[in-house]
Amino acid sequence: MAAKKRTLPRIAGFTGGPSKKAGPLGASGSGATIAVYSVKGGVGKTTFSANLAWCSAALSGHRTLLWDLDAAGGSGFLYGLEPKGSRLAEEVFSRERSPSALIQHTGWDNIDILPADESIRALDAQLMQLGKRKRLAKLTSQLSAQYERIVLDCPPVMNELSAQIVRAADLVIVPLPPSPLSARAFDLVVREISGNTKRHPPILPVLSMLDMRRTLHRQAHEANPNWPSIPYASVVEQCAVHQQPVGALAPNSPAAQAFARLWAAIEKKLGEKR
Structure with missing residues (x-):
């Protein structure tokens, strides 16, 4: 059972404020789908997804759906939720079950x-069997009639699921810890996205777990000064302990400020698609 509704605190210095109307147009004309994706694991996708969903609701006033497509089920855990049953998530894609029946x-x-539940592990094979190349895009289009923002927490894969994610997304966020392997992963993401749709969605790379005390991290930041960044901070790790987004747990922290700035950049990027 969900906890009692909590008051959404303001992030100091963020002037976006609640949105007074629906966001920029997405696939259905009333919302936008934001995918948090990387081909590399351990880069912070789930942390980004959970916190960006909170920013969407708290800072922009959007009705927001966080859709966990990773079998690990981290997004639900970060909000204190578990799936209602096993092997239900895949039924959404076969249309045996309405997404609304599983939304919490x-x-x-x-x-x-x-x-998510463990059935997500078989989703790639299921999508290949269905032969519907835009099934995820159609589902997000339907859901965007109810939600102004849909945030997809994506698994680190390169398969039919990742191809469908690209076709469904209005914007792709790519978390990148400052390392040569992450730079390589970003190149793979760009190729994966450009190879799966003729008019691919905008890609927004974000330096994650940035520690300016480290030479490699400073160099990465200096090489990409216009990329948003999220600092390495214990309060971000505490999100999982307390099962709260950082903006609620520590609204005045540098990490909360960084996520607010990232969200502002996302809203700006989506606005450019109008």
Whole structure:
């Protein structure tokens, strides 16, 4: 059962404020789908997804759906939720079950979650069997009639699921810890996205777990000064302990400020698609 609804604190210095109307047009004309994706694991995709969903609801006032497509189920856990049953998530794609039947309300206003379960592991094979190249895009299009923002927490894969994610997304966020392997992973992401759709969505790389005390991290930041960044911070790790987004747990922290700036950059990027 979801916890009692909590008051959404303001992030100091963020002037975006609640949105007074629906966001920029997405696939259905009433919302936008944001995919948090990387071919590399351990880069912070779930942390990004959970916190960006909170920013969407708290800072922009959007009704937001966080859709967990990773079998690890981290997004639901970060909000204190578990799937309602096993092997239900894949039924959404076969249309044996409506997404609405699995969506759960969180303890926060305007944030709902479509959690993952172990059936997600077989989703690639299921999508190949169905032969519907835009099944995810159609599902997000339908859901965007109810949600102004849909955030996809994506697994680190390069297969039919990742191809469908690209076709469904209006914007792809790529978390990149400062390392040569992450730079290589970003190149793979760009090739994966450009190879799966003729008019691919914008890609926004973000330096994650940035520690300016480290030479390699400083060099990465200096090489890409216009990329948004999220600092390495213990309060971000505490999100999983307390099962709260950083903006709620520590609204005045540098990490919360960084996620707010990232969200502002995302809203700006989506606005450019109008």
